[in-house]
Amino acid sequence: DPDAEETVAFVDAQNKLSAPFLEGPVKAQFKERMKDLFNFPKYGCPFKRGKRYFYYHNKGLQNQSVLYVQDTIDGEPRVFLDPNLLSEDGTTALGSTSFSED
Numbered sequence: 576d577p578d579a580e581e582t583v584a585f586v587d588a589q590n591k592l593s594a595p596f597l598e599g600p601v602k603a604q605f606k607e608r609m610k611d612l613f614n615f616p617k618y619g620c621p622f623k624r625g626k627r628y629f630y631y632h633n634k635g636l637q638n639q640s641v642l643y644v645q646d647t648i649d650g651e652p653r654v655f656l657d658p659n660l661l662s663e664d665g666t667t668a669l670g671s672t673s674f675s676e677d
Contacts, residue, residue, distance in 0.1 A: 616635060624676070628644070629643065629644050639659050639667070639669070640658075642656040
């Protein structure tokens with residue numbers, strides 16, 4: 576329970592311990608290293624719905640993966656839905672999807 580008194584006390588104690596280290600010069604180095612580690616293309620497993628093929632793709636540092644569609648397995652992909660465009664800060668995400676057969 577994140578709101579439990581014991582949990583809040585634990586998080587506060589951890590923050591007091593780590594804040595002096597993380598707020599120093601290492602913060603920028605840590606941020607840059609994490610950015611480097613997460614900046615690579617990510618592909619979801621393709622799936623077929625009706626006569627079309629779909630897959631998720633993230634170019635690297637996008638907040639959300641973009642849903643692509645292809646008419647054939649080797650067809651030209653096109654954006655079906657880009658959740659990054661649903662909010663200015665890119666924090667709106669797809670929780671689930673459902674497709675009709677046509």
